[in-house]
Amino acid sequence: MSGPLSPWQQRLYTHAAASLDGGRMGHGLLICGPAGLGKRAVAERLARRILSQQRGEDGEPRPNDRSSQLIDAGTHPDLHVVSFGPTKDGSKLRTEIVIDQIRELSQKLSLTPQYGSAQVAIIDPADAINRSACNALLKTLEEPAPGRYLWLISAQPARLPATIRSRCQRLEFRLPPREESLAWLQGQGHSEKSAVEALDAARGHPGLADEWLREDGLALRKAVADDLAKLEKGQIGVVETAQRWANDELADARLRHAADLVLAQAATAGLTDAARLNKLAAWFDAANRTRDLLRTTVRGDLAMVDLLLAWAGGDRARAANTARN
Incomplete structure (x- = not known):
């Protein structure tokens, strides 16, 4: 999903932003729920809020915020995204997140932020972290530095070790109400009939319904x-x-x-x-x-x-x- 947040994304973002602004958000955050509901988009919006240097009264980055411009360009030095990396021969992407990636991330988080006083790391999909990498990640979660945020995105959180899940706050996505999903699908340009058919086939999952229709x-x-x-x-x-x-x-x-x-x-x-x-x-x-x-x-x-x-x-x-x- 791209563009403006959907209603269910906005609700979770508003909740997380309030926790962040109130000092109630810890170092580790597990953002979980069914695939296709826009977990990554919410994580990236939260990262903008944390890393922004110029904020409006609502706490959101101003249009000319330099940090947001760097995030848009994919060059912000204090935003780290870990996903599937290339194999040793560079011929294809790995099917798991390996220990070298987590060690590199931990090293970056130990350094002083280059902009402001915070760093944000997003691991997506976190359930693809292999066992050795999980052990390395656990050490990072157990020894957080001030102003460091480590967010794990997962559609299958049960695959993560309990020791990691227990050290993270949880931001959980659930399927939204049917009427809200139908209204959103029609807002994406789908007819009411197509939206109903696709949402029924997707068993109430608006993200899947939208993907199938497109x-x-x-x-x-x-x-x-x-x-x-x-x-x-x-x-x-x-x-x-x-x-x-x-x-x-x-x-x-x-x-x-x-x-x-x-x-x-x-x-x-x-x-x-x-x-x-x-x-x-x-x-x-x-x-x-x-x-x-x-x-x-x-x-x-x-x-x-x-x-x-x-x-x-x-x-x-x-x-x-x-x-x-």
Whole structure:
């Protein structure tokens, strides 16, 4: 999300700014909640407020504030953003945040700020920090210097060690009320009918609904649902479907849609069909594990074959694919 803050972002920003101005914001802050609700935008707006040198009566940076200009240019020396860095050979980005990145960040935070009296560090996504890096981060959280702010952004905070979570205040994003989400979606230029359809498909998540409406996500979602239904009935082959799902830039999106569709099925299965519910729950977990595998060196099509084979029914699917070949 970009531009003005959405209503739910503004509420959380106002709350955090009041804590900041009242001296109630500690060194560590865990900004968490579902992906796509704009956590990073709120963190960056807070960083502007902290690092600004010229503020209005409302505490917000003035239009000609030099710090804001440096942040816009990506060159503010006291704002540090840590995310996925390049591999040693520089050929691609890492799939985790490593100890060298955290050590470098800790060293920067130990130095005197170059502008004003504060430094802000944002780690996004914090749940991608590996174990060694977590240990290094814990030391930084335990020994804060005055005027240093360390903010962790995470859609899956449970993946962070309890020792880190316990040392952070929490700013938690939740799905906003339906009417607010619909009004916001229409404000983004979507028709009421499209907004309702997308928000229902996204189970009340306005960020996902907006993304799907802008990027033909609903069409992809319907195609994934059709493939899952045909696979379960043996009407299409596992291998060719896996290759089609894995061999373009939409692989992760397909798996996200598939997991979400299966989760919706599990909700309707309820207690009426225990065997079906168990299958859906196991496959939901497997789909999310496969999403993680796609970020590694594992061949995506092979990982996808295993996943779709489980959905199609194992031995029956193998027999059908053998017959086709």
